[in-house]
Amino acid sequence: MSATGTTTGTPVLHLVTCGSVDDGKSTLIGRLLAETNSVPLDQLEYARRTRRGGSTIPIGDVDFSLLTDGLEAEREQGITIDVAYRHMNLPNGRRVLIADAPGHEQYTRNMAVAASNGDVAVLLVDAARGVRPQTHRHLTVCALMGVKTVIIAVNKMDLVDYAEPVFNEIVSVVEATAARLGVPDVRAIPMSAGAGDNVTAPTAHMHWYSGPSLLGALSGWEPVEDNSAKPFRFPVQFIVRADGNFRGYAGTVVSGEVSKGDEVVVADSGRTAVIDRIVTYGGDLQTAVTGQAVTLTLDHEVDVTRGDLIAATGPTLVQPADRFSADLVWLAEEPLAHGRSYLLVSGSRSVPATVTNVRYRLDVVSGHEHSARLLDMNDVGRVEIATDRPIPMDPYSTSRDTGGFLLVDRVTADTVAAGLTRHAMRRAFNVVPHTYDVDHDARVLMMGHPGKVVWLTGLPGSGKSSIADAAVRRLHALGVHTYVLDGDNVRAGLNKDLGFTPEDRAENVRRVAEVSKLMLDSGLVVFVALVSPYRSDRLSAKALFEPGEFLEVYIDTSVDVCAERDPKGLYAKAAAGSLPNMTGMGQVYEEPEHPDLVLHGVGDIEATVTQLTAVILGE
Amino acid sequence: MTDITVPYAAVLDELESEAIHIYRETAAAFRNPVLLYSIGKDSSVLLHLALKAFAPAGLPFPVMHVDTTWKFKEMIAFRDKRVAELGLDLRISVNEAAVTEGVSPFSHGTHEYTRIMKTVALREGIDRYGFDAAIGGARRDEERSRAKERVFSLREPGHRWEPRKQRPEFWRTANTTLSEGQSMRVFPLSNWTELDVWRYIEREGIDIPSLYFAKPRPVVERDGALIMVDDERFPLREGEEAQMRSVRFRTLGCYPLSGAVESTADNLADLIAEMETSTVSERAGRLIDGEGGGSMEAKKAEGYF
Numbered sequence: 051m052s053a054t055g056t057t058t059g060t061p062v063l064h065l066v067t068c069g070s071v072d073d074g075k076s077t078l079i080g081r082l083l084a085e086t087n088s089v090p091l092d093q094l095e096y097a098r099r100t101r102r103g104g105s106t107i108p109i110g111d112v113d114f115s116l117l118t119d120g121l122e123a124e125r126e127q128g129i130t131i132d133v134a135y136r137h138m139n140l141p142n143g144r145r146v147l148i149a150d151a152p153g154h155e156q157y158t159r160n161m162a163v164a165a166s167n168g169d170v171a172v173l174l175v176d177a178a179r180g181v182r183p184q185t186h187r188h189l190t191v192c193a194l195m196g197v198k199t200v201i202i203a204v205n206k207m208d209l210v211d212y213a214e215p216v217f218n219e220i221v222s223v224v225e226a227t228a229a230r231l232g233v234p235d236v237r238a239i240p241m242s243a244g245a246g247d248n249v250t251a252p253t254a255h256m257h258w259y260s261g262p263s264l265l266g267a268l269s270g271w272e273p274v275e276d277n278s279a280k281p282f283r284f285p286v287q288f289i290v291r292a293d294g295n296f297r298g299y300a301g302t303v304v305s306g307e308v309s310k311g312d313e314v315v316v317a318d319s320g321r322t323a324v325i326d327r328i329v330t331y332g333g334d335l336q337t338a339v340t341g342q343a344v345t346l347t348l349d350h351e352v353d354v355t356r357g358d359l360i361a362a363t364g365p366t367l368v369q370p371a372d373r374f375s376a377d378l379v380w381l382a383e384e385p386l387a388h389g390r391s392y393l394l395v396s397g398s399r400s401v402p403a404t405v406t407n408v409r410y411r412l413d414v415v416s417g418h419e420h421s422a423r424l425l426d427m428n429d430v431g432r433v434e435i436a437t438d439r440p441i442p443m444d445p446y447s448t449s450r451d452t453g454g455f456l457l458v459d460r461v462t463a464d465t466v467a468a469g470l471t472r473h474a475m476r477r478a479f480n481v482v483p484h485t486y487d488v489d490h491d492a493r494v495l496m497m498g499h500p501g502k503v504v505w506l507t508g509l510p511g512s513g514k515s516s517i518a519d520a521a522v523r524r525l526h527a528l529g530v531h532t533y534v535l536d537g538d539n540v541r542a543g544l545n546k547d548l549g550f551t552p553e554d555r556a557e558n559v560r561r562v563a564e565v566s567k568l569m570l571d572s573g574l575v576v577f578v579a580l581v582s583p584y585r586s587d588r589l590s591a592k593a594l595f596e597p598g599e600f601l602e603v604y605i606d607t608s609v610d611v612c613a614e615r616d617p618k619g620l621y622a623k624a625a626a627g628s629l630p631n632m633t634g635m636g637q638v639y640e641e642p643e644h645p646d647l648v649l650h651g652v653g654d655i656e657a658t659v660t661q662l663t664a665v666i667l668g669e
Numbered sequence: 670m671t672d673i674t675v676p677y678a679a680v681l682d683e684l685e686s687e688a689i690h691i692y693r694e695t696a697a698a699f700r701n702p703v704l705l706y707s708i709g710k711d712s713s714v715l716l717h718l719a720l721k722a723f724a725p726a727g728l729p730f731p732v733m734h735v736d737t738t739w740k741f742k743e744m745i746a747f748r749d750k751r752v753a754e755l756g757l758d759l760r761i762s763v764n765e766a767a768v769t770e771g772v773s774p775f776s777h778g779t780h781e782y783t784r785i786m787k788t789v790a791l792r793e794g795i796d797r798y799g800f801d802a803a804i805g806g807a808r809r810d811e812e813r814s815r816a817k818e819r820v821f822s823l824r825e826p827g828h829r830w831e832p833r834k835q836r837p838e839f840w841r842t843a844n845t846t847l848s849e850g851q852s853m854r855v856f857p858l859s860n861w862t863e864l865d866v867w868r869y870i871e872r873e874g875i876d877i878p879s880l881y882f883a884k885p886r887p888v889v890e891r892d893g894a895l896i897m898v899d900d901e902r903f904p905l906r907e908g909e910e911a912q913m914r915s916v917r918f919r920t921l922g923c924y925p926l927s928g929a930v931e932s933t934a935d936n937l938a939d940l941i942a943e944m945e946t947s948t949v950s951e952r953a954g955r956l957i958d959g960e961g962g963g964s965m966e967a968k969k970a971e972g973y974f
Contacts, residue, residue, distance in 0.1 A: 060675075061675045061676075061679035061680045061682070061683050062680060062683045062684075132817050132832065132835070133817065133837075134816040134817045135809050135816055135817070135859070135860070136809070136810075136816055137809070137810060137860065137862055140675075142672075142673055142674050142675060143674055143675035143676060143677060143680070144673065144675045144680075145675075145680045145683075147860055159837065160837070162837075162839075163837040163838060163839060166839040166840055167839075167840060269673065270672075270673060272673070287690070287693040287694055287697055288693040288694075288696055288697040288723075290723060290724075290725070290726050291726060292725045292726040293725075296725055296726075298725075300693050300722070300723070301690075301693070302686060302689075302690045302841065304841070329724070329725065330721070330724070331720060331721035331724040332721075341682075341683060341686055342686055343685075343686040343687075343689035343690050343693070343722070345724070356697050381837055393846065395842060395844055395846075396842060397841065397842055398694065398697065398698075400846075450840050451840055451841055451842075454839060454840050454842060455842065456839060456842055456844050458844050458846050461848070462848055463844070463846040463847055463848040463851065464836070465836045465837055465844045468837070468839050
């Protein structure tokens with residue numbers, strides 16, 4: 051919004067369309083676009099003369115479904131595999147942005163993407179085939195993602211002779227599910243996208259229905275909730291610095307409004323200030339409302355950085371916390387791993403976070419909660435999340451922008467999950483670290499050397515324990531205080547509840563890393579001899595430490611040599627098939643990309659140890 | 670049911686705010702972003718939005734023009750004028766090796782020419798300056814395969830666009846993290862239509878090249894398209910002569926590949942009136958798109974915008 055414009059109503063309506071491939075969704079969207087003059091003539095022409103294999107529509111008629119086709123690969127397969135975005139102009143000037151989500155079960159995640167911005171969902175049900183599991187799934191995902199208006203489009207009414215009882219039966223089933231999910235605004239329209247009934251104009255075929263066509267419903271729609279009436283929220287995106295000591299905070303008002311002279315608070319630090327100016331290119335504003343991108347200046351110097359949340363003061367203020375209950379939609383092919391560190395990204399904020407617990411997995415068809423230890427692709431589940439530092443997160447039900455977040459894999463940079471904050475967990479506020487007078491520096495003075503963590507990673511049998519053993523003997527003789535955390539030894543006690551699946555390995559690494567951090571703090575030089583096959587787990591471990599405290603040492607020994615040595619008989623067992631999770635055999639070992647040191651596990655061990663201790667002692 | 674009337678200005682306001690939000694996110698999240706400036710109407714709107722996004726400061730990143738050396742003369746003059754007026758940090762990327770070899774729209778097919786002079790030059794420019802994010806003016810309404818394009822569109826090492834690796838986009842939150850060798854293309858005008866662009870130019874008084882307005886220009890007819898003879902490099906056929914006709918351009922690119930439309934619209938109001946009754950998509954005038962239904966998709970996979 052510019053300085054010149056004021057908005058009434060909702061100028062841009064975000065619509066999500068969902069239903070199965072066979073429900074006639076492409077045809078419905080195509081007809082809507084065509085009959086609102088939202089497609090150019092040459093594309094209409096294309097839809098008149100092109101035909102897919104198996105199409106029964108005569109050449110010369112518009113095959114509306116062709117108007118919404120996208121990528122070549124999909125045209126070949128005759129299905130839609132990703133979310134497509136289209137625009138439509140309504141006769142009253144309203145713009146509709148359509149996010150078209152595919153109907154296949156395996157693409158629930160795309161459904162979630164499409165619904166994440168949705169104001170209104172059009173849920174297609176084939177009148178002839180009735181309500182199907184897919185219908186419940188899509189409705190559940192829409193409700194979860196915060197879509198407040200659902201229009202049940204009972205399509206293909208022409209195939210059931212426009213019979214009212216068929217319509218009523220379907221609507222009653224869907225309405226019951228919508229009520230259970232708490233969708234506040236549910237409407238239903240009987241239609242035929244193919245025949246053109248009730249799509250853009252009322253039909254004469256169903257006198258028993260007196261409501262609007264779909265186009266009429268979209269034109270007259272008003273939001274159930276008014277974001278501008280909610281508390282003021284302004285995530286800071288960018289610090290604008292200009293001549294004359296100008297320092298402004300650029301961002302978008304995601305809810306509520308703010309005026310010059312208002313007292314606001316930086317939710318992250320709790321510091322308050324007064325709005326001095328609301329700056330735009332076209333001149334200063336007195337008030338900025340929801341949706342406007344502006345730059346704020348404050349009346350006095352307050353520490354504000356990108357990602358901080360500027361908010362209204364008073365009872366609606368959100369407190370920073372570092373533990374949250376949240377729902378996740380798992381997007382990645384690789385399942386969720388407990389204890390693995392991800393980046394939590396919300397708006398412009400980015401903070402390391404760990405999923406500490408999976409409470410349950412949600413059956414998106416039945417609504418039942420099942421106990422689960424992990425989430426796979428397309429799963430939806432309730433989890434607990436711990437962040438590395440306290441951040442203010444609103445409940446998602448209050449604000450999508452300040453309550454929604456992404457989890458990003460720290461190695462591949464892929465978005466692995468979409469998260470919906472439910473609430474901050476109280477115990478987070480009750481844990482207050484105590485600061486002791488005798489600290490790490492004091493202990494370093496007494497020990498005569500700083501603490502360090504030497505993390506030896508490599509295949510089973512690569513020589514980690516032998517090298518650790520020899521290095522510790524050497525250092526001990528020099529008066530260095532050492533300790534060894536050996537994988538097998540730790541698994542005999544602290545980690546005896548853990549197995550060898552990827553998620554158990556992640557938890558194994560997390561616990562060993564935390565213990566070694568305590569030992570480092572006590573002033574010890576800690577050797578960790580752990581296979582730790584996954585790059586991201588090691589990265590998470592390293593993230594706990596200050597630069598220089600943590601040495602990643604890769605013991606580079608070929609799998610052939612390891613298998614021949616086989617000190618514990620593991621390779622023999624794996625070859626016999628009784629160890630499916632054996633690293634280097636059934637499970638992959640991911641070599642470090644940037645280790646601090648690479649040692650070879652073959653050859654003169656004393657020379658290897660000299661190399662290692664030189665690095666540890668900083669020689 | 671209440672009667673709701675939405676003023677066009679309100680739609681433009683929302684599109685503008687969205688674009689500014691995308692700009693700010695890009696400037697803050699990437700190490701070395703660049704605005705790809707191709708001189709046309711969409712670039713003019715992009716530039717205007719960038720000025721709005723960072724005011725009162727100037728642009729926090731350079732602009733780059735991928736010059737095929739076959740642009741309209743007037744485009745280059747317009748570019749240099751805007752750069753001087755706004756004090757922009759302009760980088761120009763030309764595939765010099767291909768220029769030396771004499772690659773032209775006439776010597777190579779349009780597809781191969783575009784690959785060499787645009788796609789390769791773009792990739793080289795991004796690599797030379799080490800840009801990790803390139804902001805462009807692509808819109809989802811331009812072409813069918815664009816409907817699935819993300820606002821933050823990920824490129825794999827080698828600038829490859831892989832449809833299946835594109836990141837899901839939720840809310841206003843973008844995952845701007847890059848792994849080794851990845852880069853991002855960013856499209857702030859994703860949700861704009863061609864008419865929105867024109868309406869916005871009108872409302873904001875944005876300066877655009879006069880090639881968009883009708884004027885008698887020397888043209889020849891080639892394969893049903895009106896091509897302007899912009900300089901002496903244009904190889905006229907035996908007995909062919911350029912005729913003066915009142916034409917304008919809907920999109921600007923390389924002059925031998927830009928089809929003109931006959932028109933008398935010599936001002937914005939007339940032009941928009943013509944637009945509103947037009948039912949042909951703008952890329953219809955672009956000769957490079959016409960080779961097979963998915964040719965844009967094929968070009969994108971190679972690293973074209």
